[in-house]
Amino acid sequence: MDRTQRLADPELLDPEHEEVHLARGTRTGVPLAIAIHSTRSGPAIGGCRIRGYSTWHEGLADVLRLSRAMTLKCALAELPHGGGKAVAMVPDRPLAPGTRPALIRDIADRIAQLDGRYLTGPDLGSGPEDMAVIHDHAQGWAFCRPESRGGSGDSSPGTARGVVVALTAALAHTHGRGLSGLRVGVVGFGRVGRLVASSLAAADAQVIVSDVDDGLRPEAERRGLAWASTELLHEELDVLVPAATGGLLTAATARSCRATLVVGPANNQLADEGVEAVLRERGIVWIPDVIASAGGIIHAVCREELDLDEVATNARIDAIGDKVSRILEVARDQGTTTSQAARAVAAETDQAVSR
Ligand SMILES: NC(=O)c1ccc[n+]([C@@H]2O[C@H](COP(=O)([O-])OP(=O)(O)OC[C@H]3O[C@@H](n4cnc5c(N)ncnc54)[C@H](O)[C@@H]3O)[C@@H](O)[C@H]2O)c1
Secondary structure: OOHHHHHHOHHHHOOOOOEEEEEEOOOOOOEEEEEEOOOOOOOEEOOEEEEEOOOHHHHHHHHHHHHHHHHHHHHHOOOOOEEEEEEEEEOOOOOOOOHHHHHHHHHHHHHHOOOOOEEEOEOOOOOHHHHHHHHHHOOOOEOOOOHHHOOOOOOHHHHHHHHHHHHHHHHHHHHOOOOOOOEEEEEOOOHHHHHHHHHHHHOOOEEEEEOOOHHHHHHHHHOOOEEOOOOHHHOOOOEEEEOOOOOOEOHHHHHHOOOOEEOOOOOOOEOOOHHHHHHHHOOOEEOOHHHHOOHHHHHHHHHHOOOOOHHHHHHHHHOHHHHHHHHHHHHHHHOOOHHHHHHHHHHHHHHHHHO
């Protein structure tokens, strides 16, 4: 990103956030950013991302964008929270031995200073064990500790369940059909992608998976899934499931995509806002990731905070299907994009909840 593009980023110029904190960790010197987008519906919640950024601007833009999306995700999921996010901007080389525990303590210190206005969870680069450390050192303000340490554990199964529910609802709405015989491509065979792929295959869909890490192929084959070594984005598919890291769909890939429905867990799966217009022009329906990926956070909040059992929690995750149908109805009736419709449905939900 060049300087002009960076300064043109609307989030950087005019953030609508309640608080943004940026400082180096006292133990590691790693720049840490925490953004609280909104606490109007309850404390801000959102994952802790640990990754390399080429500049502070880039890390700051990420934390602003991701925390804003979390407010929308919480509203759509009807959770008593607003959006927040933490980002640790580590160097693009492996951390020195012993640095990682110090980094997690640095993050915990910053979260502790926010007095419960921000609660964290796992994201790219962080996991349940890190959440246990943050929970212990930041007065309990972390979700998804391992179950053995009193938390709700890995959020991936909840996220995968939500993706399958979203896909099923979207398919019924757009194609009037079920999963059997559907040709689905899952890009990214990580924690969520492999669970989604296996569930879809169990429902008789024809599933093809791909990953930049070819070493995952034996695991895919062990699960009876077809592996694509080629670029899945251009294959003849009914549904494309982006389950890799963000920015997978660019204007160019959107122009050559042959699926008619795109629904997956990847955060920020569209490289920029213009990609949605390209998909729409080509008649490809895109389900915004703020709703498709909400199953994990619903699981964590329902289990750890609302004290719901697994059955009631799964019912809350399954309600993602109703939200997807409503988003598609609003987009059709008002002639808007699905992301505009998602914002309208969040506002509708917010009004209904506060009545
Ligand atoms: N785990 C959750 O509960 C959760 C919740 C919400 C959103 N998400 C989002 O869903 C996505 C997947 O999450 P995950 O937990 O499975 O991550 P993961 O790191 O376990 O898996 C991601 C996989 O994508 C692969 N990959 C990366 N770039 C790729 C590319 N260009 N093409 C093909 N494969 C590529 C990686 O090799 C890896 O196997 C991420 O964007 C994450 O932010 C995850």
